[in-house]
Each structure stands twice: as structure tokens, then as C-alpha cells.
Amino acid sequence: MPPVAEPLPLPVAAARAGSAAAWRVLFQRYQLPLYAYVFQLVRHEQTSLDLVQESFIRAVRHLGGLRDDGKFGSWLFGIAHQQCIQHWRKSGREKLFDDDFLAEPIDGEPGPIEILVRAEQAAAFRKKLAQLPPTQCAALTLFFLEDFSLEEIADVTGAPLGTVKSRLHHAKRALKKLWEEQP
Amino acid sequence: MKTPKEILLETHQVMTPRLDKLREDVLAAELGRNSDAVSEKRRTIFTAIPLKLWNELIWPSRRAWAGLAAVWVALAVVHFSQHDRGATFQVSPDPQILEAWNEQQAIFEQLANERRLLAEKTPANAPPITPEKSANWATTQARFLA
Numbered sequence: 001m002p003p004v005a006e007p008l009p010l011p012v013a014a015a016r017a018g019s020a021a022a023w024r025v026l027f028q029r030y031q032l033p034l035y036a037y038v039f040q041l042v043r044h045e046q047t048s049l050d051l052v053q054e055s056f057i058r059a060v061r062h063l064g065g066l067r068d069d070g071k072f073g074s075w076l077f078g079i080a081h082q083q084c085i086q087h088w089r090k091s092g093r094e095k096l097f098d099d100d101f102l103a104e105p106i107d108g109e110p111g112p113i114e115i116l117v118r119a120e121q122a123a124a125f126r127k128k129l130a131q132l133p134p135t136q137c138a139a140l141t142l143f144f145l146e147d148f149s150l151e152e153i154a155d156v157t158g159a160p161l162g163t164v165k166s167r168l169h170h171a172k173r174a175l176k177k178l179w180e181e182q183p
Numbered sequence: 184m185k186t187p188k189e190i191l192l193e194t195h196q197v198m199t200p201r202l203d204k205l206r207e208d209v210l211a212a213e214l215g216r217n218s219d220a221v222s223e224k225r226r227t228i229f230t231a232i233p234l235k236l237w238n239e240l241i242w243p244s245r246r247a248w249a250g251l252a253a254v255w256v257a258l259a260v261v262h263f264s265q266h267d268r269g270a271t272f273q274v275s276p277d278p279q280i281l282e283a284w285n286e287q288q289a290i291f292e293q294l295a296n297e298r299r300l301l302a303e304k305t306p307a308n309a310p311p312i313t314p315e316k317s318a319n320w321a322t323t324q325a326r327f328l329a
Contacts, residue, residue, distance in 0.1 A: 020214050024206070031202040036191045049198070053205050060213040116184040125190055144187040 012069035027056060030073065033145045034080050040141045041084045041134060051087060055080040074152040077142065081156050128178040136171035139164060 010029065014022035034055065039048040058079050066075050117125045129137060135157075142148045142156055154164045185193070241248055 018214065020210050023210055023214070027206045027210075031206055032192055032195060032199060035198055035202055036195045039195060040191075045198075049201060049205060052202065053209060056206065056209040057213060060209065116186065117190055118184060122185065122190045122193070125187065126194060129187075141191065145191060147188075 010069070010072055012063070012066070012072045016063050016066075023060065026072065026076075030076055034076065037077060037138075037141050037145055038080050038084060040129070040137055041081075042087060043130070047087065051080060051083045054083050058083075071152070071155070073146055074148060074155045077146070077148075077156045078158070081138070081158070125179075128175060131178060132171055132174055135159075136167050136174065139167040140171040140175065143168060 011019070011022035011025055015026055031052065035048055035052050038051045038055075039045070042048055042051065055076065059076055062079075066072065129140065132140065138157060139153050142153050146152075148156065150161060150164050150168070153159075153168070154161045157164065159167070
């Protein structure tokens with residue numbers, strides 16, 4: 001079995017010291033997943049770009065507040081999530097992001113979701129994902145994009161761990177159901 | 184077959200050039216702004232302290248400071264003028280004072296010669312002069328020992 005290459009550590013310390021090259025590496029790594037996540041929440045191209053830009057600006061200005069360099073990814077997504085919440089608040093749609101169901105206690109970890117999509121089904125998959133309530137869509141997108149743990153998703157969304165567990169559970173169940181119902 | 188992550192990223196892959204430009208714009212603006220802020224802060228440290236001193240310490244009592252400065256200037260003028268006069272005295276002394284000084288030197292030499300001559304005439308085995316004991320000394324000593 002060939003050895004698996006360890007991913008290179010992100011140059012967070014160098015970025016904190018003001019290295020433009022380090023920031024470039026960090027932003028290149030996260031720009032597309034971050035945009036994808038923001039787009040899932042706001043569903044508007046230019047707004048998503050603006051929110052990603054604002055998230056980058058805030059990241060550069062506030063990196064000093066990040067205590068654990070290993071959590072840079074969830075920290076950056078957390079900034080973007082807050083930007084989305086503020087955008088929704090400005091446009092008076094904040095209630096859409098309130099919990100859309102009573103969080104039912106879930107025992108254990110939410111089960112794995114293994115979806116493999118054929119190329120011609122990609123559009124259908126995106127449509128099904130978009131049909132989920134925003135909180136569930138956010139949790140599931142974070143899970144899909146960055147394989148974040150429950151704790152990291154809780155950090156990003158600012159929700160309690162139990163709530164995140166419940167959202168993810170319901171999101172997976174709903175997506176599976178939607179997927180199985182497709183013609 | 185693709186994973187959900189691949190589908191989500193592939194959907195937005197067309198945005199990469201715009202995201203690249205956005206990233207570079209942010210870095211140019213923010214990191215440039217940071218270096219500007221550092222130099223501005225440094226400049227502020229060097230200029231703000233003297234300016235604050237001037238505004239809070241000097242300017243409100245400017246008349247008092249001006250008076251004090253005038254006094255110091257007058258003192259300096261007096262000091263330097265006296266210093267110049269002393270230097271002139273050292274360079275060319277008064278002839279009368281010089282003559283008196285020479286007379287004093289001659290008197291001292293004369294006194295020293297007389298003392299030397301007196302010492303030579305005194306015999307070497309002469310008994311040293313000792314102070315006499317008090318007449319009551321023996322009585323006092325006897326009383327103490329008793």
C-alpha cells in the first residue's frame with residue numbers, strides 16, 4: 001500500500017506575522033469552498049462574492065484573535081457564516097435562518113451519508129440540497145465541503161453541539177429521502 | 184460518479200478567476216494598509232509626544248515660560264561677561280599688585296633665613312623643655328590610690 005502524503009500545514013503563523021505569500025496560500029486553499037458555502041446560503045452570485053471579500057478582510061484584520069492555528073478553516077468559515085447572518089438581517093430575512101424545527105435529541109453520531117452522484121445527476125443533487133431548510137443545508141454543506149466535525153460545525157454556525165447533531169441528522173435523512181424519491 | 188464535495192466545487196469552478204482577483208485586491212489593500220498603519224503609528228510616536236508637551240505644558244503658560252527664558256538669558260549674559268573680565272585679569276595683572284606680591288615673597292625668605300641661623304647657633308645637648316607638674320599632683324595621686 002503506497003504511503004499517503006500528509007497535507008502540508010497551513011502557514012497561519014506566517015500570515016499572522018504579515019506575510020502576503022502566507023495569506024495567498026491560505027486564501028487560495030479556502031476561497032472556492034468558502035464561496036460555495038456562502039452561495040448555498042445566499043443564492044446570489046455577486047452577494048456571495050461581496051461576502052467572501054468581506055470575510056477575507058475580516059480574517060486579515062482579526063487573525064490575532066485566533067488561538068488555535070489548526071482551526072483556521074472553521075474560524076474562516078465562521079466569519080463567512082456571520083457575514084451571511086448579517087446580510088440576512090439587513091434584508092429582513094433573518095427569520096429564515098432561525099431553527100426551522102424543534103431540535104429533537106439524537107442519540108449517538110448522525111449516521112454517515114455516502115452519496116455518489118452521476119455527472120448527469122449533479123444538477124438534481126444541487127436542487128435537492130437547496131430544498132433543505134437553510135440551517136440543515138448549512139450544516140450539511142460544511143460537512144460535505146470540508147468534512148468538518150460536529151464541534152467544528154458548531155463553531156462555524158455558533159449553534160450548540162446537540163442542535164448541530166440534530167440538524168445534520170435531519171439533513172441527511174431528508175436528503176436521502178429526496179434522493180430516493182427522484183424519478 | 185462524484186462526491187457531493189466535487190459537485191459543489193465543480194459548480195462554482197467558473198468563479199475562480201474572480202475569486203483570484205478578489206483575493207489579490209484584498210491582500211493589496213489590507214496588507215498595504217497595515218504597513219501604512221505601522222509607519223503612521225511610528226510617525227505619530229515621534230511627533231505626538233513633543234506636540235502634546237507643547238500643547239499641554241508650554242503653550243498654556245507661555246508668558247511665564249517666556250519670562251523664565253528671558254531671566255535665563257540675562258543670567259547667561261552676566262555670567263559670560265564676568266568670565267571674560269576674569270580672563271583679562273589673568274592675562275595682564277596690575278603692576279602694583281605684582282610689586283606687593285614680590286615684597287611679601289622677600290619678607291618670607293628673610294624670615295626663613297633668620298630661623299635657620301637661630302637653629303644653627305642652639306647647642307645640640309641642651310635639655311628639652313618639659314612642662315612642670317602641678318604642685319597638687321602628688322596629693323591627688325595619693326588620694327586616688329588610697
